[in-house]
Amino acid sequence: MPADVPADVPERADAALGVGVVVSDRYELDVNGTMREVDGAWLGETLLFVLRERLGLSGAKNACEQGECGSCSVLLDGVVVCACLVLAVDAVGSRIETVEGLTASGEVADIQRAFVESGAVQCGFCTPGFVVAVHDVLRRRPAAGDLEVREALSGNLCRCTGYGRILEAVRRVQQWRASGARE
């Protein structure tokens, strides 16, 4: 990822355009309910880069940088997206939720516990992205069936598990939640 700043950036254009204007090297992002300042960034930095390299949130993983693998999945204004395909500065004014913010206390969420108990974690690289995607689908569709879950997770690649244990982990969370077990 290029980190140098192009020398020929235009001067700050007419601020009297009547539009929201952000300058790409200094802005604030709403991450997991906290305003985080970003200072000295280049315009082309993605949300994934800023989360990991500037804000110290390394849960979202950097793999393909082209939206193929889902390992950088985050929620942007409540919908799951690839953080590698969001310009960080374009997320100013949006609500960003990462895997680190799944529980208010920062403790392990039931989804993460189910992944561990089901053996759905092997190398672990894809796991945070899967956890965010599972969180997203179960929040929208708590009783989602197998096909719906597979569709919801179709943007997340795992090279280790063969997916069977990930699907088992999802069913485990659904059972826990249906039986009223506390998160």
Added chain:
Amino acid sequence: MRGALVAQPGTVDEAVAALAATPGAQLLAGGTDFCVEVNFGMRRPPAVVALRRVAELRRIEMTPSQAVIGACTTYADMGGEPLATAFPGLAAAARTVGSPQIRNAGTLGGNVATASPAGDTLPLLVALDARMRLRGPTGERTVSLSELVTGVKRTGIAPDEVLVDVVIDRRPGPQEFLKVGTRNAMVIAIASVAVVVDVESREVRVGLGSVAPVPLRARDAEAHAREAIDWDALSVGEAGAARFGELVASACAPITDHRSTAEYRRHAVQVIARRALERCVRRAC
């Protein structure tokens, strides 16, 4: 001040003004193509006009005769109602794009403006003679998709213009979109086809993707299907369907690249075109 300008307009007019006021500024919609190019060093925008907050660009307006779809309508928006009923082929195409993450971000306007031969919505748009409304500093103009897309990832959109919306006419009858790739999810089409059967005007419209530099119509196949379909029974015979596939294949101009050979593309488009037609008329029975 080393930072570059990022404008977050709230209206199309503000977006046009911001684009005009900011030298070299590039429009950013869903980012699913834009950011890949930035990540891989193929694009270094000096400034950006981000369309995420332009509410008027993210809308689907249905009238009895047409749909007006805002350029920042996402694939996820297009996959459900009201388009799933009114334009089932377009909704189906939207549902085949990428993954849930991509469909939540990528937009119809981005698909048009990127103008990839593999753009999944383009076969249906070309089949329906979709019109693109563009706004620039001097006003608006409306052009067809085939006029707008001039080559592989090339369009006639001027640097100071914003694609506002896409207008398509309703066609009563079944529609189908099919594409071929290496698997079901996250696949860029090797060949794709959209078939629209208009039971009122009794005509068939065919759009093709990934088999030429630009989205194509298959006019000979359309004329053939119009004759081959028994419109009262809404059915097509074995030979008529087979001939339809052959005529679609002869309309395309595929290349060999890292995804497929030209021969396979020509074969695949023949198979899926025939299948799409048969699904349309069987479904309508």
